[in-house]
Amino acid sequence: MITARCHPLLEPLLPRPQPAGRMLPDWLRAMPSEVAAPSLGGERVRTLKHCPPLIDALSLGVLIPLATDLTVEGGEVAWDWDPPVLADAQIARAPVGLHVPEQATGAPLRLAVGAVLKFMNFWTLEAPEGWSLLFTHPLNREDLPFRTLSGVVDCDLFRDGYVHFPALWQEAGFSGVLPKGTPVAQVIAIPRDAQGLAVETMTPDQVDANRQVQQALQDAAGVYRKRFRH
Incomplete structure (x- = not known):
């Protein structure tokens, strides 16, 4: 504390x-949750308001x-x-x-x-x-x-x-x-x-675990928020 x-x-x-x-900040509250993205042909995308790491930093x-x-x-x-x-x-x-x-x-x-x-x-x-x-x-x-x-x-x-x-x-x-x-x-x-740093090469098990995490993040929204935050 x-x-x-x-x-x-x-x-x-x-x-x-x-x-x-x-x-x-007021701008976070005022942000829309989704907007149309002309660069994606008008497809609706989620804004930064859905980004837990950004909000956790704030x-x-x-x-x-x-x-x-x-x-x-x-x-x-x-x-x-x-x-x-x-x-x-x-x-x-x-x-x-x-x-x-x-x-x-x-x-x-x-x-x-x-x-x-x-x-x-x-x-x-x-x-x-x-x-x-x-x-x-x-x-x-x-x-x-x-x-x-x-x-x-x-x-x-x-x-x-x-x-x-x-x-x-x-x-x-x-x-x-x-x-x-x-x-x-x-x-x-x-x-x-x-403070400190260890630099390593992934083991085969870690490569597999990494692939599973990336696939889960790609397949569904909210995975990081539900599975990887306290």
């Missing part, structure tokens, strides 16, 4: 982190929401937010910061504006012992006008510190409001000892 904590004076102001499954872990509305215009970011001064804490009062572009020198990052945006996170996040936290862009959320960079932090040890989220603004011509509560990072707990 991931535990999120904030300063008591900020608690009334901040939208709370949520299990990702409670913050599924539902995985925890989403961290934007602390307040951000107004973006002419490549500049502004906000109207006045949180209390925290005399007993060292954290910025601004909801966003910046990394100057020189800090990305040599990295293949496409900057639509002249800097790397940094979403400030006002929640400490604690992971169980032996687990790290993967911080990444909200999965499959290509509708967001930014892309959060990914990082891994050992938050079983760094449980009392803040992890902030550098992000690339993707839409150079974007003008409007990024609303409070917009998910800016997805947090996924990963066991450190589980």
Whole structure:
């Protein structure tokens, strides 16, 4: 379990982190289940709404929401937010910061504006012992006008510190409001000892099992959802 904590004076102001499954995007709900595909002569096909791996990714872990509305215009970011001064804490009062572009020198990052945006996170996040936290862009959320960079932090040890989220603004011509509560990072707990890789050649039994699985997936809808998910 991931535990999120904030300063008591900020608690009334901040939208709370949520299990990702409670913050599924509106476009997923609005998607049709089936559509006609002109490329297949008008045959009806199922949409991504029927793809369990995609939905499971959207539902995985925890989403961290934007602390307040951000107004973006002419490549500049502004906000109207006045949180209390925290005399007993060292954290910025601004909801966003910046990394100057020189800090990305040599990295293949496409900057639509002249800097790397940094979403400030006002929640400490604690992971169980032996687990790290993967911080990444909200999965499959290509509708967001930014892309959060990914990082891994050992938050079983760094449980009392803040992890902030550098992000690339993707839409150079974007003008409007990024609303409070917009998910800016997805947090996924990963066991450190589980990382590794074994590369093998299939045995005859594994070749046969593989063929049976592929045939079952081809023959009927919903096989993956019914047989291969917890």
